Amino acid sequence: MKVLKQLLDFYINSSIHVALAVYALSWITLKRLNINGDETILYFNFFATITGYNFVKYFGITKWHHRSLANWLKVIQVFSLVCFGLMCYYALQLQNNSLMLITGFGMVTFLYAIPFLPKKWYLDTQQNLRDISGLKVYVIALVWCGVTVILPIFNNNGMFSQDAIITIIQNFILVIALMLPFEIRDLNYDSLKLATIPQKIGVKNTKRLGYILVLLFYFVEYFKDNIDATGLLFQCVISIILCVFIYFANEDRNAYYTSFWVEALPVIWMLLMLL
Template structure:
């Protein structure tokens, strides 16, 4: 009997010990940065080319830098944190996150300067960096609140999908000297854009009440949450229906499996879900896309 009573306490203790490192991985954007690396890696796998290690580390570091800079913006910490454990964790670790952003940015900068194949892509990279930086950076003050690109009506999910597809498809294409208008590049870009768009709509559902209170018009605010889910599912279907050149039927089926997981995440999403649902599962679907591409490439 004493052993039976001790087991729940032991499991609770283990859970508490695991929660700290898991919180750090998820809320410091390390998991999300791994997803960005995974999607870029998947692009190289599609094209049967080894991903350059330097480029992979650069993308991981740059993503880590941008998302942590976004999380430590001063105006964000003047907002009410609400009941989100993620927001409270980020507020408590604001200065460590800023340090991570600076170190990651320095690593990305050094790797960029050291790569002769990346420097000619500077104009293209700058436009993606500008969109990423201005996404949350306060630009104008209206009705007593600072507004960023993400606050333009219905725009933020398209900005996210465009930047992620640009980083994970167009940068590899340009790095390899492939034209952006090449059918194989266009097809993969369209699939990636729609795939990320579907997942970005899940985060609109998560932030539905907060966005409404802050005056940001999003798809859940216009269409309602159920219709937004159908829109996200339609984006997933369109992503998988877009034909990829030189892909066999069995390979197409394997590549569709992450979207099945994504559809389940979308269907069961609502804003009262725990933070782990969004940070772990929704972002994790992108890593499943990498695993599917890895299987197809074998």
């Protein structure tokens, strides 16, 4: 049991799980927009997510002194380096316009972790995008919808049709809704200066906001030119599951509730479509 827990912790802490979620959402986008299978984008997004998330999470980790994390951290660092190499390999197979877009998102990720602006704009001793008051959830949503929708369209010379624009909006809304259980869970630990959504409007109103976002995520599907009945059914199931996750979110939930189950939602959606 202990070994299984350690493997699960490594799976989550090394960002494999969140990378699988990005892979799944990218795959769903390709299917929903009728873009031919682009495995290069899928693999690039997977390895880029691991690289980017681990860079953000563990940048400056040497300031910590938790010896129990040292060995795992070394393993994650080596693992991240391998994923960075694979990310570069798949990046070289992408089109030039895609590489320009990736550079933009890469800069956002870099600035998300690296101090670069005046302290008066920031929190405590940090000076990065991650700690700007109220900005974190929107930066994450922007990058997610960028790599899962805009990047696949760019790399396949696609047009930004009405369906594509709606999909961008849907993914942006979906990621914000997915982030709400995380923000509720971290309510007791986040600095007040972060001005997270639960800190601003309270847990009950945050949940109500989540339900509204889920409704928007689902019903804007009807504005698309190509509406698939089976796809609507799957999206309805995912919307209901997300509402349940939001409903049961609270400050006392353990990390597995959000970091495993909530983040697994795009994977569940992909599995429904595969089945």
